Amino acid sequence: MIAWWQILLLTLYAGYEILDELQIYSSLNTPVGAGLVAGIVMGDMGKGLMIGAAMQLMVLGVGTFGGASKIDATTGTVLATAFSVSVSGLSWQAAVSSIAVPVAAIMVQLDVLARFTNTFFAHRIDHFIDTQNYKAIERNFLYGAIPWALSRAIPVFVALAFGRGLVQNIANALNGDLKWLGTGLTVAGAALPAVGFAILLRYLPVKKHxxxxxxxxxxxxxxxxxxxxxxxxxxxxxxxxxxxxxxxxxxxxxxxxxxxxxxxxxxxxxxxxxxxxxxxxxxxxxxxxxxxxxxxxxxxxxx
Incomplete structure (x- = not known):
């Protein structure tokens, strides 16, 4: 069972981590940082770090340029850690492949939505630049953090508050009639870091070094x-x-x-x-x- 205070803390962290990634840069926005925070909140730091490290290795060679969106491995790590600790029979490897990776991919759409919503404040800033209203420019710049934070906090809150039963049913199925699928997801979760290394080596100057x-x-x-x-x-x-x-x-x-x-x-x-x-x-x-x-x-x- 996930306590209300755990849901609250993880929701607040989810809203903070994207702001950290965009401007603060404290390293808490990384999958390893998310695994550490989520593991401490859920009472199993070891499992959180294992999931965070696996996701961190998976996205080693993944980058974004300009306004491009990329998979949100941090949010995926938060949910995978929370459900892996609270749901019985769900290993961290299976949580990585069945929760962290799909969530990270789905969050691309919410990342685009947050960018789209922020254009409202960008146009307001353009207007206030013309009128030389500097206080309003500062306010609207800060307002832009709201859609970014909500784009992560809302899905994390909804998933943690209402999704545990569904994840428990999935875990029971993976350990029951779909045991073969659960074994496959466990193997896939353990192999994902190798995929990250392969992507990284593809872009590094390996021949030179x-x-x-x-x-x-x-x-x-x-x-x-x-x-x-x-x-x-x-x-x-x-x-x-x-x-x-x-x-x-x-x-x-x-x-x-x-x-x-x-x-x-x-x-x-x-x-x-x-x-x-x-x-x-x-x-x-x-x-x-x-x-x-x-x-x-x-x-x-x-x-």
């Missing part, structure tokens, strides 16, 4: 295998000996992210990865700053 792609994939695979084996060994030792209390953690994604950041910095500064530190120091002592700039290197004071 193929070495970094190979290096990142290899390092991540080796670390994942090593940490998984160590974690399995620790679990076995803990089961065999009650006195063994050491905990082995899984692969820290922060370490992989920092490794990628280091490679990006090296590439940005134009320093080949294969050079030893002593060689770099020797070259820095011999070359003037002018020579360094001629080679395309970027010095620290230029960052």
């Amino acid at each position: 193929i070495a970094y792609l190979i290096l990142g994939f290899t390092v991540t695979t080796l670390f994942a295998t090593m940490f998984t084996n160590i974690q399995t060994l620790g679990t076995g030792l803990a089961a065999a000996s009650k006195g063994f209390t050491t905990v082995f953690n899984g692969l820290p994604m922060l370490a992989i992210a920092l490794l990628g950041l280091a490679l990006a910095i090296l590439h940005y500064k134009g320093i080949p990865v294969s050079k030893a530190k002593s060689e770099i120091d020797a070259q820095s002592a011999e070359k003037t700053s002018l020579d360094a700039n001629d080679e395309g290197e970027i010095t620290d004071d230029e960052l």
Whole structure:
């Protein structure tokens, strides 16, 4: 059961997140941010982050230019998290494929409606520019936030307030007579992040930076295998000996992210990865700053 205060908080967040995406930029408008907020509100932050991360990876390579609309993965994440936590028998993978993705696609139409409605305030601003009524210009600029917020808040409120019974019936069917379909949706939900990576790689200059792609994939695979084996060994030792209390953690994604950041910095500064530190120091002592700039290197004071 979804409590009234949970519906209220998620509705308010849905209205805020689109305004954040348009102008505030606090990162709470991302699918991961939506999963975090919705997970905290619903009392299962882990499931919220799993759904948010899956949706975030799915839209990695999806962008919008000018006035174009794109799928609203954030709103889809909010509803998928809420129903996945409150509806029994609905896994987060199935929630992603059966709720988050369809909702994200449907929200494109409401995004267009919000843009269309905002033209009313845009024309009023044009009128007040001619009359030099600056206070009215400021008011109508702020009024434009109303249709944007309502375009997300209203569907989220309606879905959460009246849609739980329908989603519960769907979940029961997916775990009953339509078990084969539920299994397929679960597999599809788990595979969607790979689709996002494929779209992203389609637009990135992969051929130019193929070495970094190979290096990142290899390092991540080796670390994942090593940490998984160590974690399995620790679990076995803990089961065999009650006195063994050491905990082995899984692969820290922060370490992989920092490794990628280091490679990006090296590439940005134009320093080949294969050079030893002593060689770099020797070259820095011999070359003037002018020579360094001629080679395309970027010095620290230029960052």
